[in-house]
Amino acid sequence: MKKWLRHSERAWFEIATRIFVATQKPYLDLQASGLIDMAKVRIVGHPFDISVFSKVERKPRQDWVIFPHRVDIDKQPFEFLSLAKLRPGMKFIFTFGGKGFESNIELYEKASEIENVICYEHLSKKQYYELLAQCKIMVSTAIQENWGVATYEALHLGVIPICPRSCSYQYILPDFLLYNTFEEMVQLVSNFSGGDAVLDSYWDDGKSAEVMVKSMLECIE
Amino acid sequence: MIHYFPLQNLENRDYRMFDQEMQKAFREFNLPFYIYSNELTEAQEIKSGWVMDAVSHPVHCIEQAKDFLQRLDTVKSGDVLFFNDLTHFGLDAMKYAGFMRDQGRKNIRICSRGNVY
Numbered sequence: 001m002k003k004w005l006r007h008s009e010r011a012w013f014e015i016a017t018r019i020f021v022a023t024q025k026p027y028l029d030l031q032a033s034g035l036i037d038m039a040k041v042r043i044v045g046h047p048f049d050i051s052v053f054s055k056v057e058r059k060p061r062q063d064w065v066i067f068p069h070r071v072d073i074d075k076q077p078f079e080f081l082s083l084a085k086l087r088p089g090m091k092f093i094f095t096f097g098g099k100g101f102e103s104n105i106e107l108y109e110k111a112s113e114i115e116n117v118i119c120y121e122h123l124s125k126k127q128y129y130e131l132l133a134q135c136k137i138m139v140s141t142a143i144q145e146n147w148g149v150a151t152y153e154a155l156h157l158g159v160i161p162i163c164p165r166s167c168s169y170q171y172i173l174p175d176f177l178l179y180n181t182f183e184e185m186v187q188l189v190s191n192f193s194g195g196d197a198v199l200d201s202y203w204d205d206g207k208s209a210e211v212m213v214k215s216m217l218e219c220i221e
Numbered sequence: 222m223i224h225y226f227p228l229q230n231l232e233n234r235d236y237r238m239f240d241q242e243m244q245k246a247f248r249e250f251n252l253p254f255y256i257y258s259n260e261l262t263e264a265q266e267i268k269s270g271w272v273m274d275a276v277s278h279p280v281h282c283i284e285q286a287k288d289f290l291q292r293l294d295t296v297k298s299g300d301v302l303f304f305n306d307l308t309h310f311g312l313d314a315m316k317y318a319g320f321m322r323d324q325g326r327k328n329i330r331i332c333s334r335g336n337v338y
Contacts, residue, residue: 009307009308011312011313012307012308012309012312012313012333013307015312015313015316015331016307016331016332016333017330017331017332018330018331018332018333019307019332019333019334019335020332020333020334020335021334021335022335026335030335041335046235047238047239047242047243048238048242049238049241049242052238147235149235209239209242209243209245209246210246210249210250212243212246212332212334213243213246213247213249213250213252214250215332216301216303216330216332217250
């Protein structure tokens with residue numbers, strides 16, 4: 001992190017009375033930074049309206065693998081392309097969210113050269129959830145992820161998330177869904193594809209906003 | 222009173238859902254709140270940068286800070302400033318103004334979700 005930004009963060013931390021984080025990952029990062037009085041920090045989970053997932057139109061699930069992130073450098077989309085090349089019998093999906101292909105021309109051009117990679121652009125959140133619910137596996141290649149929102153979305157829609165053993169993932173997923181190396185990721189995708197594997201329904205109750213407000217009220221009293 | 226500073230109202234980030242959940246929670250606890258500038262304009266769309274737009278995010282923060290500073294006299298002891306993200310390029314201006322206007326003697330709390338990046 002740049003020095004000036006570190007100083008800015010120090011000021012923001014100093015000003016704040018209470019800071020909410022979703023998982024242990026940002027909590028431990030804050031602790032390691034030495035910039036903040038950790039008594040101010042509370043782990044509260046994600047604010048989710050989980051009712052949206054029950055409204056998602058379900059189509060038959062396919063043996064598809066989806067990249068759940070915006071296609072930016074900290075999410076390493078080219079690693080996902082490398083995975084697709086190794087599994088030509090499977091379909092791999094990129095979505096460009098509210099952005100179009102123009103947001104990452106280089107990635108789009110390379111993805112277009114691989115037959116089993118499909119790119120969707122300008123998807124609304126509703127369309128993305130419908131597509132996600134059709135997929136079997138979600139693969140994250142992110143090197144920066146403090147919240148894991150995409151992982152929660154996948155879990156709520158019955159998609160198997162395969163993620164690095166780092167970032168927030170190590171605190172929100174069971175060990176058997178985590179990998180250390182590219183080769184382990186490829187193996188996990190192979191293990192979960194083709195069969196009928198499903199995860200038990202899960203997890204976060206989506207009450208994070210209420211937890212935050214309760215905690216906020218505590219610090220007023 | 223909660224002085225509430227949401228992130229940009231973008232559907233394809235989790236910001237919009239987060240905003241809706243926070244407003245729902247404020248209502249459930251019967252807490253009055255004032256929302257500072259969360260209108261979605263084209264300028265707020267993410268066109269460059271990794272997580273938030275390199276230009277429109279600071280603009281969004283500065284607009285919220287301007288709105289707050291113009292309402293500074295309405296801030297009372299016991300009020301809370303709640304930010305949906307701590308990376309707020311206007312927070313120091315608000316703190317400065319409050320301090321210089323003697324808000325420091327009032328019991329004002331600042332709560333925030335941690336940085337999204």
